[in-house]
Amino acid sequence: MKSMTSTSGKILDTAQSLIVAGGYNGFSYADISAAIGIRKASIHHHFPTKAELVAMLVDRYRQQAEVGLNSLQEQFSSPAEQLRAYLNFWQMCIRDASLPFCICAMLAGEIQMLPEEVASRVRAHFHSLARWFTSVLAAGVEQGLFRLDKQPEEEAQMLMASVHGAMLSARAFSDPGLFTTIVTPQFTRLLAPAR
Amino acid sequence: MKSMTSTSGKILDTAQSLIVAGGYNGFSYADISAAIGIRKASIHHHFPTKAELVAMLVDRYRQQAEVGLNSLQEQFSSPAEQLRAYLNFWQMCIRDASLPFCICAMLAGEIQMLPEEVASRVRAHFHSLARWFTSVLAAGVEQGLFRLDKQPEEEAQMLMASVHGAMLSARAFSDPGLFTTIVTPQFTRLLAPAR
């Protein structure tokens, strides 16, 4: 991700990489304090509570995701290329370890014990991502690029699950390339002229 | 899961459901203490450190998984039925919320910050599960039941990722049925006489 110059931006950047590594309970204000050279109390000045901090972080993440997904749709006219570019984005993030896991996927695992203000935002991200996948798939079908076995909604869920599962496997096997190995055939399958 | 009568069994049972909900950093000895009505120090008598406790838990989990997977292979002669039964098992666990998430999948997300004695065991689980999937798929191909686009090893990874991703989505969307919605077509695809 990009490096912020403002203190609050640095706090969020640090919190993000700590959450990606260990989830909501895997970081503390003291960790952030040590990482960016600021006192704990000063972090509370920017983000009064931990729940607020993470909620804001998810807000920022969702906003960046929205911008990113929109720019994919501007950059590539073909839904197939849009999807391919989305997968390439994650492939790069994982390979250079800049963001080796989606923070919302990370937080979704612990959703039962997250403060509600965080949990609701994580849920919202899953809904918007599913919506985006669905619209891209539907557009692809309309243009005769995709041939789906199921409804776009279901295929979107399948693809999303593959992406998240592939992130987890890449991590568990310490093999960044595994992400692409898993996810590419799932993408290719949609393009095939099907039986 | 089964309910243990021994204290150490109860400790592991409680730790398991707490980890499934919130991961390694999502529970404390005090939580277990409160849940089973025993003093914190007594838990340390059975499991000197938290890392040892979770390592033992993963050992038990892996052992149960091995027994379970073996019994599937005894119970069902067809690789297709074995796979179907595996998916049904998780469908049930998620639906009745008895074990709504694989503890190793949960821990794999935080693997970077787990004590090595836990991390290595989680990795080992992923390897054995991948091996099991691979062998079932290979046997299915040999018997003419499956028609794979890729090598059994890769298809195994794809299936595994789907299962883990589907668990996450079921949780994020609070929709246990979503697990089957995602995972069943991935299974069916293998059976189809393909193009």
Place this chain on the structure above:
DNA sequence: TGTAATCTACCTACTAGTAGGTAGGTAAAA
């Protein structure tokens, strides 16, 4: 058989350190 030694499973009471969070002050910019 009686008794001494050992073991198991638990207890109370404690430690050092960390968690998130607060009160109140300073210094500089708007």
Place this chain on the structure above:
DNA sequence: TTTTACCTACCTACTAGTAGGTAGATTACA
């Protein structure tokens, strides 16, 4: 002069883990 961004110094609650002890069962042996 108010606001912003930081600070020191502190708080309470909780963390994993330890010290030291007790009740009762098991084993060893005289």
